[in-house]
Amino acid sequence: MPANKVSMAQLVSLATTAADVLEQLRLKFAKPHPLKVAPRFATTYVAELCKLDKKQMRYLIDRHNLPPGTKVEGSKAKEFSLLETIQWARALGDFPTRPEGKSGKVFCVCNYKGGVAKTTTTVGLGQALTLRAQKVLIVDLDGQATATQLCGLSPEQHVQPHDTIMPLIAGDQPDLRYAVQPTYWENLSLIPASSALLGAEFSLPAKAISDRDFRFWEVLRKGLEPLLEEYDVILLDTSPSLSHLVISAMFAADGLLMPCPPESLDFASSVQFWGIFSELMRTLPDADSKAFDFVSIVYTKVQSSDISRLTKSWMKEAYGGYINGIEIPDSAAARLASAQLKTIYDTPKPEGSAEAHRRYKEPSDRLADFAIEQLELGWS
Template sequence: MASKKISMKDLDELALTAADVLAQVREAMIEPHPRKVSPTFTSPAIAELCRVDKTQIKYLTQKHSLPAGNRMEGSKAKDYTLEDAITWIQTVGNRPTRPSGQLGKVIAVCNYKGGVAKTSTTVAMAQAATLRGLKVLCVDCDGQGTATQLLGISPEQDVEIGHTIMPYIHDQQPDFRYAVQTTYWHNLSMIPASSGLLAAEFALPAKAMSQRGFPFWEVLKNGIAPLREEFDLILIDTSPSLSYLTLNAMYAADGLIMPCPPDALDFASSVQFWGIFSELIENLPSAKDKSYDFVSVVFTKVQQNEISRIVKEWMKQAYGAHINGVEIPESNAAKTAAAQLKTIYDLSKPDGSAEAYRRYKEPLDRLADFILDQLAIAWSKS
């Protein structure tokens, strides 16, 4: 039996049907902005975040006039809002902070491939950074808009092209300040993305062709510049490619993080990514002088098997000191959170196995601490 050819009209109908189904699923399962809500925290969780003994909570509450939490119904325990938790952290957490007069730092999270936990790591690090007292901006430079979705904003329903970085790229805005939106997560703002962002891959080379000497690789760097004064940390989520926008993000960044599973194909792809990036930079005037505070390759989706062990050894040989000591495991806790369009930090308590939750969250916390340490070192040298 001959198969029917698929026409463009068929594809149009497919797209409409798929979009309708997705909208129904989202309505039933997902809580897009502004309905997505931040987690709450128990007294022991506050103590852990602030790195104090839980017996000190009452004393510190009185001493610093800190939020006292709300008594949970039918229990002697108290819970605290995210804003309460951040107030505690900023007051008694004794974490590194941005020195007066210093600019915020930019980190780009990049990889050639999809499915490596790039976006979930970006958003988790943005949330974790606020839980270390920082004011954070997440810039979504991936037309799929997954980071936008994770932060409670629907790319299809809530994001028009004017909300993205595109007006700046088209010279309709002087910088990116117009595009910054608050999110449901206290002290975490974002610049959202939608499929319209794909137009950047045509607009940037078109500018380079029409304007002799136009530094197309500096567009993101210049647009972000004023926001460094407002935010301590700016995290850029990139598309799974070495596109014009990804190149811009990497050039704008002070530090680079590459999430990469210890899988042979992912490793080979990462090597290709760095090789192409190096060649591109070599041919861009002024870009050859670019330097980074750090470049870190992070093992993600790690499985406890012989293949992972072998590939980790290859990657350690290839990347040396750039390999981060943190290993983020393949986890049912991550899958459960992702199914609800959440990260592990969105959960007030384990959704499923407490042990699986702990095994997944602990390395993310260590990665966030690593980033904070890198920021502190860079600020001390500025």
């Protein structure tokens, strides 16, 4: 073979060398399992969450038998663990409780385009909903397993194929109860992913060919059914595609949330996404009987530029009321958190600019409030 060609054998060798280097890196930085710990929350954070002032908090501690917080060393200030913060939110926050007999709601975060902040949105929203007194399950449906990593697991070290949705996909398990794991974050459970999920794109179509009665688009909904009694919200993080798994996730969902940066290529891709999805709907038997509680587009990674403003006006024209009006900015605070495998909720105390932190957290909170409104509507 001529010297400037790259052979398959060379590619195999490249893969092996790269995996070795990654493994060395991992060993160097290996921390105990899980990789993350939950943060602690300042009194002002808890007060703001429960819409109280600090004076009211002092008075309510005894009245409601609530945790008083722990003194921060070398200061008069107090702080609360995540569990204590959730106790306050449950007791005094203005958040809904799932009515007896009502099922949890499944929200699918999807977009054909990569890198639009699907995973960041899913995990941040999951954490924000636990702080709003909800019990949340995140299902990682992407072989890249970024949500799994943000939830404190290393897909290579901690996740075996049988820990993922794969046994359900293979028909070896009747539902997904076997795969639920607690995480480092109170009230946030996870069904993790690993690269084993790539197998779903072979096994689902193969099964559909060999068994004409097999409905691949119903697999996830059936798998999640018993978990709807246990969780208030189930969030599905999908891969950047319209694969069999993504279609099944969209079918399993009560609500669809599409993060989309207001940039022309992202907009164009989103138009393609809805086009292909509606074409597909026409081909799947009984698909037209499916209805969603909501379908909502959230602007993510928004830059303050004229181009971005112009694209927003096109998107408004194209999507009208499906745009929920929340704008999550392109933010140094997001990048700083993500560089440490964290979200904005993992860092309640700003680590960089306090203003950048506030400008990113405020719309992220509004997105969680939007999800809470959808839950209330869905349960009412």
